Amino acid sequence: MQTPDITYLLPLFFVGVGAILLMILSTFKNINIKKGAIASLVFLTLAIVSNIYNLNTLGDIYSVYPFSDVFNNMIVVDTYASYFSTILILGGILTILIGLHYFQRRKEFTVEFFSLLLFSVFGMMLLVHANELITAFIALEIASISLYIMIGFEKVIDKRIEASYKYLVLGSLAGVFFLLGSSFIYGATGTTSIGEIGIFVSNNIDSNMSLIILGGTMILITFLFKIAAFPFQNWAIDVYDGASLPVTAFMAATFKAAVFGFILRLVLVDFDLIRDFWDDMFVYIIIFTLAYGSFLAIIQKSLKRMLVSSSIVHTGYLLIAFVSIGVIGENAASSIIFYLVAYFLSALGAFGLIAYISSEDQLRITYDDFRGFSHIRPYMAAMLSVFMLSLAGIPSTIGFIGKFYIFTGAIESGNEILAIVGITATFVSVYYYFKLIAVMYFYRSPEMTDVPPLKGIAPLVIAVIALMIIWGGIGNTLIAYFPGVDFLIDMAKLSYKSLFIL
Amino acid sequence: MITLTHYLVLSGILFSIGLVGVMKRKNLLMLFFSTEILLNAVNVGFAAVSKYYGDLSGQMFAFFIIAVAASEVAVGLGLLVLWYKKTGSTDLDSIQMMKG
Numbered sequence: 001m002q003t004p005d006i007t008y009l010l011p012l013f014f015v016g017v018g019a020i021l022l023m024i025l026s027t028f029k030n031i032n033i034k035k036g037a038i039a040s041l042v043f044l045t046l047a048i049v050s051n052i053y054n055l056n057t058l059g060d061i062y063s064v065y066p067f068s069d070v071f072n073n074m075i076v077v078d079t080y081a082s083y084f085s086t087i088l089i090l091g092g093i094l095t096i097l098i099g100l101h102y103f104q105r106r107k108e109f110t111v112e113f114f115s116l117l118l119f120s121v122f123g124m125m126l127l128v129h130a131n132e133l134i135t136a137f138i139a140l141e142i143a144s145i146s147l148y149i150m151i152g153f154e155k156v157i158d159k160r161i162e163a164s165y166k167y168l169v170l171g172s173l174a175g176v177f178f179l180l181g182s183s184f185i186y187g188a189t190g191t192t193s194i195g196e197i198g199i200f201v202s203n204n205i206d207s208n209m210s211l212i213i214l215g216g217t218m219i220l221i222t223f224l225f226k227i228a229a230f231p232f233q234n235w236a237i238d239v240y241d242g243a244s245l246p247v248t249a250f251m252a253a254t255f256k257a258a259v260f261g262f263i264l265r266l267v268l269v270d271f272d273l274i275r276d277f278w279d280d281m282f283v284y285i286i287i288f289t290l291a292y293g294s295f296l297a298i299i300q301k302s303l304k305r306m307l308v309s310s311s312i313v314h315t316g317y318l319l320i321a322f323v324s325i326g327v328i329g330e331n332a333a334s335s336i337i338f339y340l341v342a343y344f345l346s347a348l349g350a351f352g353l354i355a356y357i358s359s360e361d362q363l364r365i366t367y368d369d370f371r372g373f374s375h376i377r378p379y380m381a382a383m384l385s386v387f388m389l390s391l392a393g394i395p396s397t398i399g400f401i402g403k404f405y406i407f408t409g410a411i412e413s414g415n416e417i418l419a420i421v422g423i424t425a426t427f428v429s430v431y432y433y434f435k436l437i438a439v440m441y442f443y444r445s446p447e448m449t450d451v452p453p454l455k456g457i458a459p460l461v462i463a464v465i466a467l468m469i470i471w472g473g474i475g476n477t478l479i480a481y482f483p484g485v486d487f488l489i490d491m492a493k494l495s496y497k498s499l500f501i502l
Numbered sequence: 503m504i505t506l507t508h509y510l511v512l513s514g515i516l517f518s519i520g521l522v523g524v525m526k527r528k529n530l531l532m533l534f535f536s537t538e539i540l541l542n543a544v545n546v547g548f549a550a551v552s553k554y555y556g557d558l559s560g561q562m563f564a565f566f567i568i569a570v571a572a573s574e575v576a577v578g579l580g581l582l583v584l585w586y587k588k589t590g591s592t593d594l595d596s597i598q599m600m601k602g
Contacts, residue, residue, distance in 0.1 A: 137567075137570070145574060152584075158588065162597050165578075168574070169537070173537065175570075176520075179567060180543075183513075183548050186548065186551055187510070191557075
């Protein structure tokens with residue numbers, strides 16, 4: 001049976017139309033934050049349902065070019081893109097649910113904020129669906145520009161504007177490098193379609209590839225900037241620290257997944273044969289990213305800045321698997337996808353819970369502010385501990401499984417040094433993650449009463465995330481016949497395969 | 503006779519001017535001008551390569567890039583007005599409160 005083309009694009013359609021409708025709705029006075037949040041949740045839920053419907057009905061592996069005569073094969077819908085879209089839409093939904101309490105407390109947030117959030121999710125989804133460099137650039141800019149505004153949304157706070165400004169200037173500079181790289185590749189191959197570049201590379205592998213390599217390097221610079229890897233990491237702490245906490249959670253968890261989603265497609269399909277050229281460069285980038293990120297995380301006093309610095313370290317772990325792709329393609333690619341899910345859950349939970357705690361006026365910022373937190377709010381402290389354990393990669397959490405796949409992959413592919421550096425960084429990370437747990441449980445501090453009690457939807461969602469993290473770590477062995485994390489990694493392998501069917 | 507190389511050299515020169523501008527200029531408005539120059543340098547390259555191959559898609563991309571550049575500057579100028587109202591300054595150094 002022939003499925004109509006629009007079915008493939010329904011997830012994108014719902015998010016895009018939802019964003020535009022919310023922008024119109026925000027002009028009405030009687031639409032308050034709560035109604036706006038519910039409307040955006042409805043659109044995102046429709047999108048995720050249609051996306052999962054696609055994943056279920058189109059078979060294990062599929063790859064189609066919807067409306068190929070109109071879009072000229074610029075958008076591809078395959079298992080890979082649908083898998084990533086599910087993560088991204090879920091990121092949007094969880095951000096709204098977790099942040100709702102925070103948004104309601106702050107006067108500055110209006111319904112437009114949700115419209116921008118939907119536009120941002122739309123851009124990220126388009127990015128993982130993009131089969132063409134300029135489409136990818138436009139998608140990246142849709143996502144980024146919405147993020148610039150979301151960061152600076154609370155315009156009464158100077159820090160927000162500064163963060164927004166820094167991200168805008170540096171982000172557009174990084175975007176220009178992406179364009180320069182694509183113009184080099186266009187000049188060398190005469191096409192910007194990802195599949196056709198791959199064919200060109202494999203047909204002309206014996207001739208001079210320098211222009212394509214130069215263009216690829218430019219594109220990788222943008223990639224390294226957007227995920228905050230070593231030479232381009234300085235913006236990350238300021239921008240993430242300046243943004244309001246739900247936005248930080250959204251950026252750290254979702255945007256990184258989207259950028260990885262596109263760059264994995266580009267590297268696996270196009271640069272498969274010339275990837276060796278960058279391997280040495282990446283080894284140094286990884287070592288410096290891990291070392292510098294760990295150093296930054298140790299010296300931070302503010303909890304938010306510590307989490308942001310540690311997100312640089314997690315970028316380093318992801319890049320370890322990125323290098324291993326050359327030898328063990330399928331396993332490494334699926335371990336990246338799995339680790340993205342694991343980090344996504346842990347980071348969203350940690351940032352979300354801190355956002356919830358600090359949504360009242362008095363902000364809880366440094367480690368010391370969390371002194372004796374477990375005596376006042378034992379459940380919140382327990383959840384925060386689960387997130388810290390998962391971020392540190394302690395067994396029985398999903399973070400451990402993610403790190404396990406990455407490090408075994410690195411050893412299998414012969415990058416023992418990277419595995420050793422990564423494991424050392426994990427040891428170091430135990431220091432700054434466990435410091436919080438120790439502060440919460442082993443100290444007493446009487447004068448803390450301004451924490452919002454557990455009520456509303458946000459703590460419930462955070463608790464579900466915490467349970468998912470634990471289930472992801474032990475679910476498989478504990479309960480027989482119960483779907484565990486295996487299905488995540490199996491899906492990741494299928495989506496890897498779907499990149500290569502024509 | 504003006505060939506593809508000339509256009510690409512022009513594109514390269516424009517790109518370098520833009521890059522130096524982004525690095526050296528302290529005025530926020532000038533920073534946006536420099537970004538525009540960078541984007542238009544790429545546009546020149548795209549249009550030239552497109553003509554060389556006889557493939558129209560490159561010129562189409564140039565239009566898309568112009569649109570993206572415009573929307574980026576729209577956000578940037580909005581922020582600039584906001585910042586100027588707050589502090590009365592468009593200097594880059596006035597915006598450095600947080601230190602990496």
